[in-house]
Amino acid sequence: MPELPEVQTIVRELAESGVIGLTITQAQLFWPKTIANLPPDLFCQQISAQKIEHISRRGKFLVFHLTNDTLLVHLRMTGKFLLCHIAQAGASSHERVRLYLSDGRVLSYEDQRKFGRWHLTSAPTAVLQTLGVEPLSAEFSLAYFSQLCQRHHATIKPFLLNQRYIAGLGNIYVDEALWLAKIHPLRSTASLSKNELKQLHSAIKEVLQQGVANIGTSLGAKRANYYSVSGRRGENQQKLQVFRRQGLPCQRCGQTLVKLIVGQRGTHICPNCQKISPK
């Protein structure tokens, strides 16, 4: 489920774990299709001896700034990083890539579903240029968001999930933001009133900031779900108001929350707070 807050958490924990400044001495690839843009042997050869200068985030991509190249990692559904000492490495059957670091530690990449993709490239812009605005940046102003919505005739939920407009939102935080702003997921972007745009703009920032502050959302109790690099779980699942809470009362009005499908995605709303017809 890594969305913006989860990816941001991973970036922070990688930095805190002290991998910045270390050199990748060797790489092993257990699932070659993980590397989107290079043949397996070339990837392993090319990443070796490069130093990790800096780690950042763009949308849901982790961005590793290396000596010569940029390593872009998209975790998709189940990708995760684990850091351990070389002696303990090798326990997981879902390990897809292993990076040996110059301090004797190993950075393992696990991915149950195998949907995650890595790009090792000197031209990261080619991959990142399709992404829209960063929702926690100053660029994402109310005016920018309003124009974005008014320029398109789209259903609001699929629109918010589309990374080319806003980068980093996923199913969980979109449902939460729409509930907070009291907007039905089937509403059209162009139909939103000035006040609704203001509420939604504010709600998007709020749910993401809260997610980051709470170390991300970890659903379920299984390893398949999101865990941070340190193995610690996020805490934001306790703060969710609608996501996967169908059948429970709305914390705002008491009405029973329901689940529906919008844009082929499971969608959770309060039928009382989020009316289909604009007010």
Added chain:
DNA sequence: GTCTATGTTTGCGG
């Protein structure tokens, strides 16, 4: 055992 659902993204066809 079988069927359905699952957090993401891309590409196809209408």
Added chain:
DNA sequence: TCCGCAAACATAGA
């Protein structure tokens, strides 16, 4: 442009 659908995969739960 937008929308629905299927696919890339594996696993949990009914």
